[in-house]
Amino acid sequence: MQIDQIPLDRLSVSKANMRAGKKLPDVSDILPSIIKRGVIAPLFVRKNCQDGHYEIVAGKRRFYASLEAAKQGKEALTLPCISVGEGDDAEALEISMIENMLRQNPDAVTQWESYTRLVKEGRSVEDIAATFALTELQVKRILALGNLLPRIREAYRAEEIDAATVKHLTLATKAQQKAWLAxxxxxDSYAPRGNQLKAWLFGGASISVGVALFDVGAFGGQIVQNLFEEDGYFADADAFWAAQTAEIEVRKAAYLAEGWSDVQIMPPHEHFASWEYEKTPKRRGGRIYIQCRDNGEVVFHEGYVTRKEAERVGKDDSGGVADAAKAARPELTSALNQYVDLHRHAAVRTELAARPHVALCVMVAHAICGSPLWSVSVQEQRTRNDSINESIETCTAETRFDERRRAVLNVLGFDAEQPSVTAQGYGDRSLLPLVTRLLGLPETTVLDILAVVMAETLASGSELIETLGITLGVPMTDYWQADQAFYDLLRDKEVATAVLAEVGGSPVAEANAKEKGKVIKGVIADCLTGDNGRAKVEGWVPRWMAFPPAAYTTRGGVATVSAAHRAAWMVESQAPVEPDPNIPDVADKAQTGADARGEAETKDESDAAQSAEAEEERLAA
Structure with a gap:
């Protein structure tokens, strides 16, 4: 293999290159090293029809980075190249794909485009799989993206749609895809995703072929094949259940023939609660329970009787069965127990309503631990975008909040490394010990704990965020400054130009209006950092991030602005009704209750004193 140094002006990008297209590649990550040391890894080229010229099969990004380096003054640039011969376009494309996959993983849509081109060039699925060390199923999964509408593919490429959703959309008809795309x-509409999309496409819970008890080969109904999973799905649930039920009856007859006393079939809406049954062998009257589930799965529970049946019989030393002694009759009936519980509950909650500090401690414990009547969720601080996650994790606001959370965890005796004070689910933490702990803390400390719990469970993007941001006077300039994630996500040129006008002035924005978005964002960064001779702008945040938020254009689509408008409308349209002056307020009721308890205690003490005096007089007589 020979490596030749070929001048830049004799090279061009081949149409067979995997990344061939009008869009210029992003070379910002490799440009500095190429300016400093040149291109080290050779490009793959083949001779062009023009004598002495070559076209690049693999190495487009290095080529464009070298062109940019030449523009910046690097002289006499030549590139190391390996000539691959004058094969057909399919061979050139294979080389391009192998080289690119080893360097920068292409997205699934780009792979689909390239695989489709290989198929058109005459390559079979088996050939492609062997070339790229993939299974045939993996290749078919990529090619299945061809079933999607172009708009859906582009949304997937832009990471607007997740892989699970795309997987199910490949099974949809064009009409279903158009309806979903709308x-x-x-x-203002909600497009189902993931498993919800599967149910939306199949009209309910999809039933996998893998759960069928009957012979699928003899099944006369339609089966939808899914390249992304081992099994397909039954298109007609009624046809599936007809065949499944027939096979269940066959299994039931077989159990009875084996000598089981009874076989009970449980419909999908019934659940086999194992704690309500006791394992019992066939010779002692155990029966079979056949549980059918909504997803088509059938579970056979062999040798069980109900707990009540098991309690009615006892086992002697030899293993025989004898009647057990009659269970002792409970002191209270269930109805009387309810009567007692509700009366005690009414008394306790009346007293609790008059003791705000105790109620506060109990409420905080409920918010942290949950209960059968309380369900509180922590707002997740993560997305599918890694750069956004990193930006949030390292921002000033999250760092300060983490300090408060760790302090609260320490006060409560929890592990300081836990991600939240609020439990992730009911039952993760015990309610009663926490109530006892909170009752022993000062009220100011309990309020600090409550503040952190409320902050953890505050819904992101809600109207309440807008109201609280203004009420608290949140200074976003203290918590945010432009980072790389912000610049990466600022992709709209019109918006970027408006931002530049705001931070750099209208003359600067007009001078750069025709530049590429990357250049405009670079000037914005210079204005915010004071680099490259720009005056540094202090304390700037985008309009959408301030309180109250605003937009740069009239196109709409700014979620914070929409939420702020909704919040203002809700406050105006649902203003609280003024209290009725004839009804005493809560404070008056609490004071009245306290006075009544005080008077009762005083009266009790007076009566006790009088009784003591009367007893002394009686004894003296």
Whole structure:
């Protein structure tokens, strides 16, 4: 293999290159090293029809980075190249794909485009799988993206749609895809995703072929094949259940023939609660329970009787069965127990309503631990975008909040490394010990704990965020400054130009209006950092991030602005009704209750004193 140094002006990008296209590649990550040391890894080229010229099969990004380096003054640039011969386009494309996959993983849509081109060039699925060390199923899964509408593919490429959703959309008809796409592009509608999309496409819970008890080969109904999973799905649930039920009856007859006393079939809406049954062998009257589930799965529970049946019989030393002694009759009936519980509950909650500090401690414990009547969720601080996650994790606000959370965890005796004070689910933490702990703390400390719990469970993007931001006077300039994630996500040129006008002035924005978005964002960064001779702008945040928020254009689509408008409307349209002056307020009621308890205690003490005096007089007589 020979490596030749070929001048830049004799190279061009081949149409067979995997990354061939009008869009210029992003070379910002490799440009500095190429300016400093040149291109080290050779490009793959083949001779062009023009004598002495070559076209690049693999190495487009290095080529464009070298062109940019030449523009910046690097002289006499030549590139190390390996000539691959004058094969057909399919061979050139294979080389391009192998080289690119080893360097920068292409997205699934780009792979689909390239695999499709290989198929058109005459390559079979088996050939592609062997070339790229993939299974045939993996290749078919990529090619299945061809079943999608172009708009859906582009949304997937832009990471607007997750892989699970795309997987199910490949099974949809074009009409279903158009209907889903209409929901996806409508800001006021909800487009189902993931498993919800599967149910939306199949009209309910999809039933996998893998749960069938009967011979699928002899099944006369339609089966939808899914390249992304081992099994397909039954298109007609009624046809599936007809065949499944027939096979269940066959299994039931077989159990009875084996000598089981009874076989009971449980419909999908019934659940086999194992704690309500006791394991019992066939010779002692155990029966079979056949549990059918909504997803088509059938579970056979062999040798069980109910707990009540088991309690009615006892086992002697030899293992025989004898009647057990009659269970002792409980002191209270269930109805009387309810009567007692509700009366005690009414008394306790009346007293609790008059003791705000105790109620505060109990409420905080409920918010942290949950209960059968309380369900509180922590607002997740993560997305599918890693750069956004890193930005949030390292921001000033999250760092300060983490300090408060750790302090609260320490006060409560919890592990300081836990991600939240609020439990992730009911039952994760015990309620009663926490109530006892809180009752022993000063009220100011309990309020500090409550503040952290409320902050953890505050819904992101809600109207309440807008109201609280203004009420608290949140200074976003103290908590945010532009980072790389912000610049990466600022992709709209019109918006970027408006931002530049705001931080750099209208003359600067007009001078750069025709530049590429990357250049505009670079000037914005210079204005915010004071680099490259720009005056540094202090204390700036985008309009959408301030309280109250605003937009740069009239196009809409700014979630914070929409939430602020909704919040203002809700406050105006649902203003609280003024209290009735004839009804005493809570404070008066609490004071009245306290006075009544005080008077009762005083009266009790007076009566006791009088009784003591009367007893002394009686004894003296």
């Amino acid at each position: 929901l996806f592009e409508d800001a």
